Amino acid sequence: MGERAVKLDQLNREPVQGRRVLVAGLAKSGFAAADLALECGARVLIVDDADTPTNRDRATLLEALGAEVHLGEGSSAGLPTDVDLVVTSPGWRPSHPLLTQATERGIPIWSDVELAWQISSPARADGGQPWLGVTGTNGKTTTVQMLEAMLTAAGKQVALVGNIGRPVCEAVLDVEVDYDVFVLELSSFQLHYCHTLQLHSAAVLNLRPDHLEWHASFEEYGADKARIFERVTHACVYNVADPATERMVEEADVTEGARAIGFTLGLPGMSMLGVVDDLLVDRAFIPQRQSSALELAKVADVQPAAPHNVANALAAAALARSYGVPAQAVRTGLQSVELGGHRIARVAEVDGVTYVDDSKATNPAAAESSMNAFESIVWVAGGQAKGTNFDDLVTQQAPRLRGAVLLGVDRALIQQSLAQHAPQVPVIVVDRSDTGAMTEVVQAAAAMARPGDTVLLAPGCASLDMYSSYGARGEAFAAAVEELSGR
Template structure:
């Protein structure tokens, strides 16, 4: 999608006329970094909010031009366009750039070029779900090994700032989205991982094949290990297609016992049969399932992927264990909120698509599921079909709840469903009330919406906060055990 073949590649930035698309965090960081390197920078953005005007004023004081309310027109004499991740490949700005053979890249690509040949290696993670948790686990393991590192990329500090840090980092744990990989043609990680693949962002990429191909770029040029998910053959297919350095190996992770060149689980132990000399005969203990917080199946998979990348970098087994023990999950990711009258309440607001919700539902034997929001074109038949045996009941909220209701009617007709027919923010308290009414001691009330949040909330964080507030109000009234 988008533009044509651009053959002119930019390597030096002094005196370069650069157009930065987007006035978000990565755009501002990139604009400032390139201006310090001597580029003449113009930032363009279609918005014109008060916050954007304030950012524009700050950049203007630093000699950086900003065009607000105009994100489609290419400034004259542009030598290079640097896009923020979310801009679509078919944006008029990029079409105009391709027409005059001007290269379009992302901020991640700029960071890679600024890193240079002697910069810190990247251990890179992508996938439809689990990226942030895995990268943070990886950073915790690398820190436990005594390395100067950071969790960066699609999270945390912009990569452009990190690669220019003084003193430099030893190694970076890098989360890369499909958007970022699309615009990063020359990134060559030390080792990379694709955690899973499920339909997502297809309106942006144009097809599942294009989406998968962009994810597969994380394997390009890998030197030591291409880490894939044994349970998701599509990830191994991407390894087979990758152009890697000679000697780089395919390393799988699995929730079952590990085969040769795999990491897996044996009797509650995370075991390595990939990075030990006698891997044909034995496995090396790295940690236990109890060291993973929380020990839900998909989170154990995240831990195995993080461990594989760390081991590819040469980290000792003890550091894997210590890093996983030190890791604290981010909020709204299968986060236990409270126990009330024998019922556990779990916030997984980050489960914004069906693949994430499927993993969350699989972690609990009996659930009252709170779901709904913006479906983003998703269908729910496979999700409901796979979860029906675990559903005590379902409470639906949000704009596209009818799609989930239809799937429940087809595949789980005996499961009680409460359709709240509400999209206001107060609906979450009502949803928790209805879920509590349906739940029995030993059940889990699980808020894993399988949808985006913007129909009712600013983001998934606000949605999760609303759920937690409703649960805490319930707990205060009934004498609960809170965490």
Template structure:
């Protein structure tokens, strides 16, 4: 099971670690190829039992409530991306010399000889939006494509399905990249790097290293954020990558672009990377007003998507048409309502400090609803940067004290309401408290800077609860 393709799966003993969105398709695919598949899963709840029953009906062995021991005879582990590298299962695999692949690695190795090339996107924030914008641009160019990966459509299903694609827009998380040493994209982008998932990766260096894997073996373009500060920067990751001869570094910036960059000039998105004589020429791609919403971080997403599409050879008109056709996801800077002169914005998808920072920067006077699971994050920089925009803050969720302490240090004059409750009514009370603090012209912004699972099933449910609470105010 080295680095080459595995062509004969007949009778190979493969352990799939974790059910869920990637584990079930992986188990099905491997079983279909003739492998002897055992699925191990930590949880043993109703959903897991339901999935187990479906797989057992096919002839797959499933062990619920025991994700720690390595099944006898295992020759390969295929893991769900979220399983932490320090789990005993992986230590046992290491001792036994058993390789561990993620679902992305498996998908890459199962591609056919004429498989569609990948345009890959990673980064702490903006991945999903950028990949959806990219797919919209590729479609506008008349290409058969899909937005796949960490976005809902399993890469395995895209690779093994009946549909033939010209090119795939692939969202990859740091977890997925950690378990995927082999994929080689046509072109790839790292949008930004900020501390996230450090409890999983162990350090910022390890997190950045996993993100940087997306550039390995790129053929045409490594797209990086030319505005990014901090170390390592996305440009540093490009420098460290081992790419194919002739692959270029292409930057994107919210300022005027230099040669080999895409950027913004007087409200126009322009390309000085994929043009003849880039020292002197620039190609207009679209207007800033074609980007929805035209907030600064979203213009950066659009530039990154445009860079990858241009690397693939699409015409400038397709960039404009694709951006115009794109509609953003729910819970990403979504306008819910205006009530008594106050605007209510749902950015429940801001599950880390970096996403919340972009959100807070988009408004002038904010009553901020924040809190949840911090995932090892600290909040001093976020609060310090936003302090002068804050009218007030309402804190919810398990790790809210970390934000409260940062507010006390960096914004002591900002009134803070600390809600010590995690029941379903907490969001309604949070919105009512925010309304009390807000003045006409203010924005009440749900940008939690934290994950949602302490109180809600996911960030969608959290955003739905916020929108429902706002509708009750309006009523």
């Protein structure tokens, strides 16, 4: 307890001390939020309708620390009268009865990110330990991993937290490492309940329809993404190719002195990062930006060097440079970063056909970015569409499509878009939902493909209708390809 007591001396207990705090949800972020609130003197109640073995184990630990935990169906039906603050997990929609009751009664609702921010504020009182944030519809995880690698190459101790890896509340209490900087991947769900978050620098990579089953509208989804720029102190990074992200910067209430920094796959204007002669260059964070640019890395240093991935690298570099990372560390970071799997991952070549796993492409915009990297595709798609549609994607990508193989709960939605906007493209629908479905999908795709083609798993949909995660879906694809190749 000695080490943790020292850590707590640096924290701001006031936001929760002595208050009745209800934590909604006992997944990783909820568990970490409850632990942090307990350590800061809150009277904590946790509710979760899922009475699973994992939740029971977590409940036992939190109860030993003094929390009250209610698990099982109906646990979250009503909001107790003595609650002062609700900390909600990202998966809970604003329409959940418990959250609507809190809103009606004027009880504050925070995300775990907001809780961590308010409690850790003294650690930043001297300007230290800044937070760098990334959001957007697609590319968040890749971008923060690139940014972490650049900062590490510059000799910084980095906490990679938020929507990836560790919950931010857990890192705030970490007594093992004295972090120099926090890097946060932030979802629209987390940002929805952020009220005082003030990042050193932030990036919005893009804005396309997604998660419309959670948000009331695309406009509200965009408004939640835009929250990341509020109160930024140094740099607001936007995508020149996506005007919506620039408008977010223009409309944000930033701290005086914060700069708007663009990134582009073309020649950069002043206060931008971009590409010149196969080089990634900085025309934003150098004194001579009116007339020159600084080389940061080669496009070839980005792997894979698909256009959208180069854009991710430029966004990461903009955030790193805003924090003072030297050019050599940007290059070293890009050369050394190990990205998560199932992102344009080449699985194998069989009979002249390349098989690529981009199971992480869980919405139409991500699928389109993936498809842009190839010339002739047999497209493997389907799953949970999350309220989106595929009309624009199919219209744009029809010339690339040799064929399509569809599976998953919303396969008919994609089939309808193909029939309407690309009737010349042959389509095979796999109705199975058992574990053998992907084997049939890959065999059907192989029958359609010709030497030189790419069979691309870019589902444009979430995976939980059939698989435990997008990773499990990608692994099923890879296993089916391996079976096809006879290895």
